[in-house]
Amino acid sequence: DAGITQSPRYKITExxxxxxxxxxxxxxxxxxxxxxxxxxxxxxxxxxxxxxxITDKGEVPDGYVVSRSKTENFPxxxxxxxxxxxxxxxxxxxxxxxxxxxFGAGTRLSVL
Amino acid sequence: GENxxxxxxxxxxQEGDSAVIKCTYSDSASNYFPWYKQELxxxxxxxxxxxxxxxxxxxxxxxxTLNKTAKHFSLHITExxxxxxxxxxxxxxxxxxxxIFGKGTRLHILP
Numbered sequence: 711d712a713g714i715t716q717s718p719r720y721k722i723t724e725x726x727x728x729x730x731x732x733x734x735x736x737x738x739x740x741x742x743x744x745x746x747x748x749x750x751x752x753x754x755x756x757x758x759x760x761x762x763x764i765t766d767k768g769e770v771p772d773g774y775v776v777s778r779s780k781t782e783n784f785p786x787x788x789x790x791x792x793x794x795x796x797x798x799x800x801x802x803x804x805x806x807x808x809x810x811x812x813f814g815a816g817t818r819l820s821v822l
Numbered sequence: 823g824e825n826x827x828x829x830x831x832x833x834x835x836q837e838g839d840s841a842v843i844k845c846t847y848s849d850s851a852s853n854y855f856p857w858y859k860q861e862l863x864x865x866x867x868x869x870x871x872x873x874x875x876x877x878x879x880x881x882x883x884x885x886x887t888l889n890k891t892a893k894h895f896s897l898h899i900t901e902x903x904x905x906x907x908x909x910x911x912x913x914x915x916x917x918x919x920x921x922i923f924g925k926g927t928r929l930h931i932l933p
Contacts, residue, residue: 741919743920745923750925751925752828752911752923752924752925752926753866753923753926754923755920755923758919760919766919766920769824769922800865807915807919807920807921808853808854808873808915808919808921810856810868811856811921813865813866813867815865816865
């Protein structure tokens with residue numbers, strides 16, 4: 711579990727502010743994913759990355775930006791936070807696309 | 823579009839009884855079906871997965887069945903115990919490199 715780290719664990723921000731959630735892995739897994747978890751919606755894929763410099767949209771990408779300049783890091787940025795982006799955000803890694811995903815501990819984000 | 827439906831959303835069973843959670847998927851090309859368990863306040867963790875070349879897979883008290891023709895798969899937990907109380911998510915592969923999750927089932931094991 712220590713192989714994947716999310717920071718911060720908790721974040722409170724205001725509408726309109728830019729927020730970046732960090733995800734770092736030590737396993738050198740090719741794939742990294744960002745999900746948001748909301749009551750009644752389960753886990754929804756925001757963005758994912760198959761390798762450094764390769765990213766793709768998931769189910770709910772609007773309002774989010776990602777980058778992957780290094781294999782081990784996959785930051786998620788909310789360019790102008792909205793209240794609807796209040797959620798728990800999970801990062802995950804996998805050796806291959808159709809393989810076990812290892813989740814980070816999550817970041818609880820509140821947008822006031 | 824890409825979709826995974828999961829039922830029921832909540833399930834209560836007596837300790838020692840069996841629990842069954844069912845999922846359907848929309849993409850006939852899906853070929854990987856994992857199940858994740860999330861305990862309260864914790865991160866999701868894989869408990870079992872199945873690929874489309876098999877119809878059933880077991881791991882102790884947990885089993886998953888897959889019906890590709892009907893595009894549905896199920897999780898079966900036998901001899902349920904208090905520690906089985908959690909939220910369970912099914913998922914299905916979509917395209918070559920992502921999976922889509924169902925909305926989850928909250929399982930309560932009653933004493």
